[in-house]
Amino acid sequence: MTTGEKDAAQAAPHSVAGHPGIQSLRVARKEELAEGVVRLRLEEPNGFRVPDWTPGAHIELVLPTATQGALSRHYSLCGDRWEASSYEVAVLREPNSKGGSHYIHDELVEGQMLNVGTPRNNFSLSQAKRYEFIAGGIGITPIMTMIAAAEQLGIDWHLHYGGRSRASMAFLPELEAYGDKVTIWPQDEMGHLNLTFLAETVEHGRVYCCGPEPLLNAVAGAAEAWPAGTVRFERFVPAQLPEPVRTEPFELELAISKKVVTVGTQQTVLGALNDAGVPVLSSCNEGVCGTCEVGVLRGTPEHRDSLLNDAERAKNDRMFVCVSRAISDRLVLDL
Template identity: 70%
Template structure:
């Protein structure tokens, strides 16, 4: 079942990773900071000189680079939820997490209108594919990428329905904006109605696709409910990386760099990214969990052991790319496009 993860306003449970200033990062100003639900703020980020920002597509996310308590920096990914046709700003919604690693705490407590943030160019691993109908399912702050998909479906004249759950109405962002869609939106607060009703997913609808974003219990329930659907018709975006089985190959293996023919050994307790870094081969990275897509590298030989939360089953079967912060190798030798 296809998976992808971006944070949608929640902190990952991993410690902050070292920050590399990536090509495309720019410094944007916090133009607005609005409370849109209990524990949720929406930021509007603008280019200080009024310039145009890079284009993005529904489901995309951006990196925000923020300070840490020890004086360092951390990167967090947040889904874009504003108007994609507004080239003057990016908008993200951020949930205040009780177990925050510093990102949401900083945004809620310290970030103010007028402050400047380093922001990455939009990336999209949760893109909206063509369909005759969309079944959107969102839980809590997972509504953020779904908002942009709804706007796209409306412009395209494609039939859709949203099932939107949350702890309570007070905690659910964008209810006012969604109200104009009438009965195409089903709002399902858990404290009033219990768990989301998913029986409508028992049998696939011809030409339809399911897009689901939310906490892991919701995604697991939707995955179970859509066992009769073809894998390509159901897309998930997760808040946290799911647990992975043990790697196929636990012993060391060799990485060959196709551009130079140079070889690098990846140790038993070492990631490909760590081995490349130790060998002086720079690869841009951010999350170190296989969830953000920054460290994608092409594969031209060998069979990778995919351990990310980004690629679909079909994309994994191609074996032509991997995310080197977590994925390893099935074969003794792996040739990378580096």
């Protein structure tokens, strides 16, 4: 790399005017990884450095569809995080797509520019002496980055990877290099993924699982003996929840702006804040992306997101305002 290239790589990314958290990246490569799965390489057009990220992170793609307008979709990063000026994601063609995967598979072309959000991580890799990685289908994407990190750190790990068929399972050629550290489990050949190994806990071990809801539920049941906080999940869709504990209005006290905002029976916290002129960044409105996280200083939220684990919820020091509500009469927020 020449001095000029190095300086360019260290410069600020090409931001979209008025949106400092969004950058405009070029689709440098679009390729089929497996049956129904494409990989996108998104590059900063001037070779500038893109924001750093950590294993388990995802980015938001703003997709300019012709029929539905701009769609915001979140995809896990799966490339080399040391690549300074590009990101990679893998996208499954969803049969019941709401427009995002259809657009990426059928309309997005190489050379096209896309608005891309700054990486966020709600599925971060914690220190351990042993990792059990479990992936179902396209859930392999964040796990690939965790495997790379475990290898670099010299930490023991094993991957249990299930899918509909070998043809539908992405990254199989790359995973072959790891030999018996990887168990491949195609459902059409072997049935459902065998989770009996979770019956025994591993001292200083952690489990990371990403995949469809039936797999997550099966892993949660099989890993009941593992200590709290040692089993982490990444969800594609929101978890099914009961009706809110509290349906009557409650108050938000905003510690910084000194405002008091009432959240109505049919309102979200996010909606009430926006109506009061307190803008909070949001994206999915389903409690799965983490964009709308707000600090809680006092009071008890009712956590209705699909991100926090039980230990994190018990702290009551943050909430995701697009879906979560309050148990107490008042919440004091760091806003």
